[in-house]
Structure formats: C-alpha cells, structure tokens
Amino acid sequence: MKSSTVDVLIVGAGPAGLAAAIELKRAGVKNVRIVEREKTAGGVPRHSFHPGYGLRDLKRFLSGPKYSRYYVNKALKNGVQISTSTTATDWIDPNTLTLTCPTGIEQVRASVILLATGARERGRAARAVAGKRPSGIYTTGSLQQATYLEDLYIGKTAVIVGTEHVSLSAVLTLKHAGVKTVAMICEKSKHQTVFGAPTIMKLLYRFKLHLATKIVEIQGDQRVTGVKVSRAGKEWVIAVDTIVFTGDWIPDHELARRGGIAIDRKYKSPITNGDSQIPNRSIYTIGNLNLPIKGADRCAVEARKIASKIAKQIHKGSILS
Amino acid sequence: MSNQEFDLAIIGAGVVGTAIAREFAKSDLKIALIDEKADVGEGTSKANTAILHTGFDMTPGSLESKLVSQGYELLKTYAQEVGIAVEKLGALLVAWSQEEVENLPKLKAKAIANGYTQCELITKEGLYELEPNLGQGALAALTVPGEWIIDPWSPIIAFATQAKLAGVQVLLNTKVLKLSYDVDGFKLQSNNGQITTRNLINAAGLYSDEIDGELGFNDFKVTPRRGELIVFDKLARGLINHVILPVPSSMGKGVLVAPTVFGNIMLGPTAENLEDKTATGSTEAGIQGLLQKGARIAPSLLDEEITAIYAGLRAATEHSDFQIKLHSLGGKQNYLTVGGIRSTGLTASMAIAIYVKELLIKAGVEIRDSKELPKIVMNNLGEASLRSYQDVEQIKLKPLHGEIICHCERTTTQEVLDALASPLPPTTIANLGRRTRAGLGRCQGFYCHHELRKLLERS
Ligand SMILES: Cc1cc2nc3c(=O)[nH]c(=O)nc-3n(C[C@H](O)[C@H](O)[C@H](O)COP(=O)(O)OP(=O)(O)OC[C@H]3O[C@@H](n4cnc5c(N)ncnc54)[C@H](O)[C@@H]3O)c2cc1C
Ligand SMILES: Cc1cc2nc3c(=O)[nH]c(=O)nc-3n(C[C@H](O)[C@H](O)[C@H](O)COP(=O)(O)OP(=O)(O)OC[C@H]3O[C@@H](n4cnc5c(N)ncnc54)[C@H](O)[C@@H]3O)c2cc1C
Numbered sequence: 001m002k003s004s005t006v007d008v009l010i011v012g013a014g015p016a017g018l019a020a021a022i023e024l025k026r027a028g029v030k031n032v033r034i035v036e037r038e039k040t041a042g043g044v045p046r047h048s049f050h051p052g053y054g055l056r057d058l059k060r061f062l063s064g065p066k067y068s069r070y071y072v073n074k075a076l077k078n079g080v081q082i083s084t085s086t087t088a089t090d091w092i093d094p095n096t097l098t099l100t101c102p103t104g105i106e107q108v109r110a111s112v113i114l115l116a117t118g119a120r121e122r123g124r125a126a127r128a129v130a131g132k133r134p135s136g137i138y139t140t141g142s143l144q145q146a147t148y149l150e151d152l153y154i155g156k157t158a159v160i161v162g163t164e165h166v167s168l169s170a171v172l173t174l175k176h177a178g179v180k181t182v183a184m185i186c187e188k189s190k191h192q193t194v195f196g197a198p199t200i201m202k203l204l205y206r207f208k209l210h211l212a213t214k215i216v217e218i219q220g221d222q223r224v225t226g227v228k229v230s231r232a233g234k235e236w237v238i239a240v241d242t243i244v245f246t247g248d249w250i251p252d253h254e255l256a257r258r259g260g261i262a263i264d265r266k267y268k269s270p271i272t273n274g275d276s277q278i279p280n281r282s283i284y285t286i287g288n289l290n291l292p293i294k295g296a297d298r299c300a301v302e303a304r305k306i307a308s309k310i311a312k313q314i315h316k317g318s319i320l321s
Numbered sequence: 322m323s324n325q326e327f328d329l330a331i332i333g334a335g336v337v338g339t340a341i342a343r344e345f346a347k348s349d350l351k352i353a354l355i356d357e358k359a360d361v362g363e364g365t366s367k368a369n370t371a372i373l374h375t376g377f378d379m380t381p382g383s384l385e386s387k388l389v390s391q392g393y394e395l396l397k398t399y400a401q402e403v404g405i406a407v408e409k410l411g412a413l414l415v416a417w418s419q420e421e422v423e424n425l426p427k428l429k430a431k432a433i434a435n436g437y438t439q440c441e442l443i444t445k446e447g448l449y450e451l452e453p454n455l456g457q458g459a460l461a462a463l464t465v466p467g468e469w470i471i472d473p474w475s476p477i478i479a480f481a482t483q484a485k486l487a488g489v490q491v492l493l494n495t496k497v498l499k500l501s502y503d504v505d506g507f508k509l510q511s512n513n514g515q516i517t518t519r520n521l522i523n524a525a526g527l528y529s530d531e532i533d534g535e536l537g538f539n540d541f542k543v544t545p546r547r548g549e550l551i552v553f554d555k556l557a558r559g560l561i562n563h564v565i566l567p568v569p570s571s572m573g574k575g576v577l578v579a580p581t582v583f584g585n586i587m588l589g590p591t592a593e594n595l596e597d598k599t600a601t602g603s604t605e606a607g608i609q610g611l612l613q614k615g616a617r618i619a620p621s622l623l624d625e626e627i628t629a630i631y632a633g634l635r636a637a638t639e640h641s642d643f644q645i646k647l648h649s650l651g652g653k654q655n656y657l658t659v660g661g662i663r664s665t666g667l668t669a670s671m672a673i674a675i676y677v678k679e680l681l682i683k684a685g686v687e688i689r690d691s692k693e694l695p696k697i698v699m700n701n702l703g704e705a706s707l708r709s710y711q712d713v714e715q716i717k718l719k720p721l722h723g724e725i726i727c728h729c730e731r732t733t734t735q736e737v738l739d740a741l742a743s744p745l746p747p748t749t750i751a752n753l754g755r756r757t758r759a760g761l762g763r764c765q766g767f768y769c770h771h772e773l774r775k776l777l778e779r780s
Binding site: 001037038085087089100101102103104105120121122123124125126128129130131132133135138139141142145146149150152216217218219221250254257265 | 551552556599601602603604605607608612624626627628629630631710711713716717720721723724725728729731749750751763764765766767768770771772774775778
C-alpha cells in the first residue's frame with residue numbers, strides 16, 4: 001500500500017477546506033494536501049447556480065460555480081495539492097487516514113488534519129415522513145445536482161418543505177428545471193429565512209405559503225402523486241409530482257465519528273475546544289461540519305482564521321509530526 | 322410477446338418463486354417465471370427483517386417448522402457459496418415482564434420440540450453484559466445463537482440469475498390477468514399476450530388466493546398484515562450486538578431490533594391486519610409506535626439518524642401454517658399453490674422449492690435433473706466482507722473499483738457498472754440500490770442521486 005506524509009491534510013475541498021489550504025500555504029506551510037471525494041473540487045457551491053456567494057469573504061456577489069472556481073484556482077496557484085475522486089475512508093491513528101481513489105489505496109500521515117466534510121440536508125426518511133416511496137423526492141442538494149450538473153428530468157409541479165434560505169434556492173432551481181412550485185410548507189409558525197423573502201418569492205413565483213403545516217404522508221406508487229398535509233387538525237392533499245425537502249441540516253460527521261470523536265447531541269457536530277480543535281488531538285474541524293448552517297462566505301472566513309492559528313503553531317514548533 | 326408455450330410457468334418472482342424457478346432450472350423443462358413488476362423481488366420479498374431463522378419458535382410438527390429449519394441450512398450454505406452476505410450474530414429473546422420471564426422456559430422447550438437445542442436461559446446480568454446499551458427494565462433472556470442475519474435481496478437476484486442463465490424465461494412487466502385450463506394445460510392471459518403451460522405454480526404472494534380463485538379454489542384468503550420498519554444509520558451499528566427479540570405473541574414475532582449485514586440497525590416490524598393489498602406505505606402511527614418501542618429497547622438508538630422507513634405486507638391467511646397444495650384438476654396438467662408464506666419465506670425459500678418439486682414428481686410430472694446450474698458470484702455487500710472500495714487487487718485490475726460513487730454506502734462506480742451489465746440489470750434507482758447499496762445511505766441521494774440516475778438512464 002502506498003503511504004505518504006504531509007504537513008497538513010484537509011478532508012473536503014469545499015469553501016472551508018479550500019480557504020484554509022490557501023491560508024496555510026500563504027503562511028508558509030510546506031505540504032498542504034486536500035482530498036476531495038467528488039470528481040471536481042469546490043464543494044456545494046459547484047452546483048448552486050444562483051448568485052449568493054462571496055459577500056463576506058470576497059466582497060463580491062458570485063454564483064456558486066464561479067465562487068468555487070475562484071477558490072480552486074487560487075488554491076492551485078498557491079501550491080495546494082488537490083486530489084479529487086479521493087475519499088478519506090478511515091483512520092489508522094489520529095494522525096493517519098486511509099484514502100481510496102482510482103489509482104489505489106493510500107495511507108497519509110499528517111502533522112495536522114483538518115476535517116472540512118460539510119453538511120447535508122435531512123431527507124425524507126431522516127425526518128420520519130410517512131407514506132409510500134415513489135420517485136420524485138429530492139433535497140435541494142440533489143435537486144440542484146440533477147438540474148444543473150446532469151440536466152435530468154425533474155417533474156411538473158412541486159411542494160417545497162421548509163422555509164430556510166436554501167428553500168428559496170430550491171424555488172429558483174425548480175423554475176430553472178421547468179417545474180412549478182405549488183406550495184411551500186413549514187412546520188414552524190414563522191418562516192426561517194430573511195424578513196419578507198418568502199412573501200416576495202411567493203408573489204413572484206405564485207405559490208402558496210403554508211406555515212404551521214406538517215407533511216403527514218407521501219402518496220404515489222411509482223411517482224409522487226401528492227402530499228397529505230395538516231394544519232391545526234385539518235388535513236388536505238396537495239397534488240404534485242415532486243417534493244423537495246430543504247434545510248434541516250446535519251453535519252457530515254461520519255469520518256469524525258469513525259475516528260472516535262465525540263459528537264454534540266443537539267447539533268451533531270464534533271465537540272471541539274474554542275479553537276475548533278478536537279481536545280488532545282491535532283485534528284481541527286472547519287466549515288459546516290461545525291454547527292450548520294452558515295453561508296459559504298462565513299465558512300471561508302472562519303476557516304482562514306483557524307488556518308492562520310495552525311500555521312503559527314506549526315512555525316513555533318508546537319505541533320510536531 | 323405473442324403466444325408462448327411452456328412445460329412449467331411460475332406466477333410470482335418473489336423469493337419463493339425465484340427459488341422454485343432455480344430449482345426446476347436443473348431439469349430440461351421449458352420454464353417461464355412471470356411477474357407483473359419490473360424487477361424480481363418487488364413484492365413482499367423486498368421488505369423484511371432479513372433474519373435467517375432457525376425455526377426455534379415455529380409450531381412443532383408444522384410444515385413451516387420443517388421447511389424453515391431445512392431452508393435455514395440450505396440458504397446459509399448457498400449464501401456462503403455464491404458470496405451473499407450473512408453474519409452469525411445470534412439472537413437474544415428478552416423478557417421485560419415477570420410473565421415473559423415465565424414464558425422463557427416454555428420457549429426453550431418449544432425450540433427443542435422444533436429440533437433446535439442451542440437455546441440457553443441467561444440472567445439479567447448476563448444479558449446486560451452482552452448488550453450494555455439495552456434499555457433499563459429487561460429481566461432475563463433466552464439465547465438463540467443460531468439466528469443469523471442475511472442480505473435479503475441478493476438471494477432473489479441470485480436465484481433468478483441462475484435460473485435465467487440455465488434457460489428459464491424471466492418475463493417481467495407481465496401481469497397475469499385471466500386464467501383458464503383444460504385437460505392439457507393452462508392459458509394465462511397477460512398484458513403481454515398469452516402464455517400456455519402444461520404445469521402451473523402459483524407463487525403470487527399476496528395475490529395467491531386470487532389466482533386460486535380464478536381456477537375455482539378457495540382454500541384460504543390472504544389478509545395483508547402490514548409490517549413497518551425503521552432503518553437507522555450505520556453509525557448506530559455498534560450499539561447492538563445481537564438480534565434483540567421480544568417474547569412472541571399471537572400477532573407474530575413482535576418488534577425486534579436487529580443489526581443488518583450492511584451495518585445498519587433495524588427496528589420493527591409492526592403487525593397490523595389490513596384489507597388493501599397495496600397499502601405498502603408507512604404511517605405516522607406506525608412510525609411513532611416503533612420509535613416508542615425502540616426508546617425502551619435501546620434508548621441511544623433514537624439519537625441516530627434514520628436512513629429508511631418502509632413497510633412490507635405479510636401474506637397472512639386464516640391458517641397458521643404454509644398453504645402449499647397440489648390441486649387435482651383431472652387431466653395431464655398440474656396446478657400447485659404456494660400460499661401463506663407469511664413471516665419466514667426468505668429462510669424457507671430453498672426448502673419450499675425442493676418440497677414443491679417433490680410434490681410434482683409424486684404427481685407424475687417427469688422431472689429429471691439434467692443440468693448443472695451455471696456458477697455465479699454475487700457482489701458481497703456485507704460490511705463484514707472486503708468491499709470493492711477496500712480491495713487493492715480489484716482496484717488494480719479496474720480503477721473504477723477505487724471510485725466511490727455513493728459515499729454513504731461506499732458503492733463504487735465499478736459495482737454500479739457491473740450491476741447494469743448483469744443478466745438481470747436494474748431499471749430503477751431503488752432496484753439498483755438492492756443490487757449495490759447505492760443510494761440507500763444516510764444522505765438519501767443528496768450527494769449521489771444525480772450520478773446514479775445518469776448512469777442508469779444512459780445505460
Ligand atoms: C442548495 C444550497 C444552496 C446554498 N446557497 C448558498 C448561498 O447562496 N450563499 C452561501 O453563502 N451559502 C449557500 N449555501 C451554503 C454553502 O454552500 C455552504 O455553507 C458551504 O458549501 C459549506 O462549505 P464547507 O466547505 O463546509 O462544505 P461543503 O461545501 O459541503 O464541502 C465539503 C466537501 O467535503 C467533501 N467530503 C466529505 N467527506 C469527505 C471524505 N470522507 N473524503 C473526501 N472528501 C469528503 C465533500 O465531497 C464536499 O465537497 C447553500 C447550500 C446549499 C446546499
Ligand atoms: C415485515 C416483514 C418481515 C419479515 N421478516 C422476515 C425474516 O426476517 N426472515 C424471513 O425468512 N422472512 C421474513 N418475512 C417473510 C418473507 O419476506 C416472505 O415470506 C416472503 O418474502 C414471501 O415471498 P413470496 O415470494 O411468497 O411473495 P412476494 O415477494 O410477494 O412475491 C409474489 C410476487 O408475485 C407477483 N404477482 C402477484 N400477482 C401477480 C400476477 N397476477 N401476475 C404476475 N405477477 C404477480 C408479485 O408482483 C410479487 O413479486 C418478513 C415479511 C415481512 C412483511
């Protein structure tokens with residue numbers, strides 16, 4: 001089995017991992033390697049085609065793909081080694097990870113490991129929604145990738161479950177895919193995004209907003225035919241062929257947990273000290289793996305700060321391999 | 322398809338129908354295996370708790386008891402031969418009340434009457450030592466070391482693949498609509514034209530009574546008994562080491578907590594008699610009820626993410642035993658019903674197939690085993706075996722074994738391509754998942770759904 005050593009190994013080439021890598025190189029750390037399990041680096045913004053990225057970190061307002069290309073190019077220019085199609089699968093010890101990629105299996109030992117594995121939206125089962133299991137059920141993430149990356153058929157009419165920021169991007173993505181949003185529903189009695197946004201969207205895209213409304217059952221054998229919802233004891237069916245579950249984030253903590261790292265019961269993110277460090281280990285967590293969800297810009301800004309501290313410690317010699 | 326003639330037609334490609342097709346494929350009969358669905362195993366067989374039962378709790382002397390204990394040995398051996406994931410976990414039948422404690426010795430005696438002698442009574446202390454994450458309040462347990470867990474889908478694919486390679490015509494998307502017979506055989510009208518056959522086996526699961534009815538038999542009525550199940554994420558696997566069984570009641574085996582060979586934990590099933598044979602949806606009440614039971618059995622389980630919720634319908638009848646019957650129609654034709662295969666059909670499948678063959682031989686059908694079945698190797702999807710993405714040698718041969726496409730289940734692109742190129746290729750994301758695990762994990766498609774659809778739709 002191949003094995004190698006680096007100064008810092010970063011798992012995940014999303015905004016957080018890339019921003020941290022750039023900062024580490026800038027601060028003079030020699031060997032910085034990012035492993036990314038997808039074929040392309042960039043993380044979630046790769047498939048978020050709406051503008052909305054870069055405000056806090058780049059002082060610009062970019063589309064997701066432009067934003068992620070910016071970070072990937074900058075990382076490469078700064079000498080960061082990015083290995084795509086490469087998954088960190090498990091730990092050998094707290095400083096060594098096993099990787100799988102098409103050229104084989106590799107063990108990488110690092111003085112510092114940064115986990116930047118991101119977060120995902122909870123899907124239908126994770127929310128314990130009852131009913132049948134037809135096709136036509138998405139999360140915003142899967143919807144965006146099917147629409148923008150592969151141009152696959154989505155459907156005709158949709159219900160969006162959730163009213164977070166990301167729910168608004170689901171409306172835009174559905175529009176792009178030629179799907180009409182019929183309704184947006186949310187269990188809470190107040191929506192969860194920017195003041196006024198759902199109202200504007202609702203008027204612009206002509207859908208109904210149902211607050212304090214719960215999804216009770218998914219209907220349809222092959223394909224979704226409708227969702228049964230309930231509000232204040234009243235039940236009705238919204239006939240649609242597509243359902244998008246949005247928001248309700250959970251950190252992608254699998255690798256962390258496989259390494260025996262303790263997880264916060266409420267937020268499901270790894271438990272760290274004030275500096276995002278796993279107690280007594282040279283492992284750090286950055287980006288949406290910590291307490292989702294933040295915008296990509298905040299993830300990048302925070303990651304940069306943490307990286308800068310790590311670089312100082314490496315230079316001081318207080319972190320040794 | 323216009324008119325096709327066969328020596329034997331089997332209606333239903335569930336675990337039972339496919340096992341029968343495989344068994345008869347050794348002969349030189351011309352055979353059709355018919356199912357209305359787009360894939361094998363799309364009925365009750367796709368939704369069960371995946372336990373290889375010893376049969377310790379069957380009714381002694383019943384046909385089910387006999388076929389479950391035979392089938393247990395047969396399937397265990399077969400699975401290991403062709404590379405289907407099985408794990409010898411053992412079960413703990415846990416008593417939570419004094420009454421249940423008193424029942425344990427009776428269950429042990431019943432096990433012995435069923436020919437299973439390995440059960441031991443253990444104390445509360447012994448139990449918590451084996452299962453430290455078990456909820457409070459358990460009083461004692463009976464061990465059933467022989468209860469194994471198995472990949473429930475691969476046997477169906479394996480049976481059907483071997484049958485197909487040996488010449489059986491697998492007619493999917495073919496719904497039998499009408500049946501008639503004369504002294505020479507049967508005419509089946511389907512949405513795909515007419516099928517004529519000399520001998521007919523009804524392995525139609527929930528619809529076996531209706532097929533019987535078409536031919537004038539009313540030996541039993543199928544009442545679908547829904548079982549809802551919750552599957553927890555792989556990160557939960559360390560919580561439980563055995564299959565945790567409750568003390569059974571008249572409604573069945575009760576709610577269990579069981580690890581799966583894929584590394585998940587399963588909670589269920591419920592048991593609810595229904596009228597509607599298509600009611601395979603889960604319900605709010607069912608899910609909440611299971612979560613409450615789960616909170617008692619293993620409280621920390623509820624902190625874990627749910628990766629799937631589904632429901633299966635057991636083909637329960639008014640009889641407690643299997644309903645396997647050879648009917649006399651007074652001609653050269655033979656008709657055999659395999660009904661009421663309610664809660665143990667996965668385990669019993671291979672023994673049912675042999676039993677059915679013997680019945681037909683007794684009835685005078687000339688069946689000679691003239692062929693060796695073609696050897697097959699299944700993709701072992703169990704966590705206990707070396708998966709494609711971990712296999713240095715495989716990656717060297719085919720680099721796409723090193724490209725993980727479903728990150729949660731760690732399915733590789735090569736595994737998906739192999740499934741798509743197999744004799745019974747998947748046609749939907751769901752049945753691709755049953756062959757490769759792809760898309761069945763915690764992200765429920767957040768990361769890989771589009772990639773899988775692309776491969777599937779462009780294949
Ligand atoms: C639909 C949607 C719309 C959004 N819209 C906006 C917006 O308009 N503006 C905004 O600021 N933010 C937006 N966000 C949020 C933003 O995308 C996230 O905050 C940001 O991507 C988080 O960055 P990250 O680096 O922490 O994680 P991610 O971007 O999720 O990147 C994590 C990376 O780690 C990789 N990875 C995980 N595990 C492994 C492993 N074991 N081995 C190798 N690689 C691994 C993943 O493949 C992934 O590429 C949106 C999010 C979504 C889902
Ligand atoms: C919740 C639950 C848990 C279980 N747990 C276990 C367990 O742990 N271990 C175990 O051994 N067993 C278990 N079982 C039992 C096992 O799953 C069943 O006994 C078995 O799947 C029955 O298989 P089958 O082939 O008879 O039926 P099915 O799988 O239902 O097959 C019948 C097939 O016939 C087809 N069909 C019907 N009518 C027609 C028609 N007119 N034309 C064409 N095709 C038709 C259907 O499409 C279907 O595919 C469980 C069952 C349930 C529901």
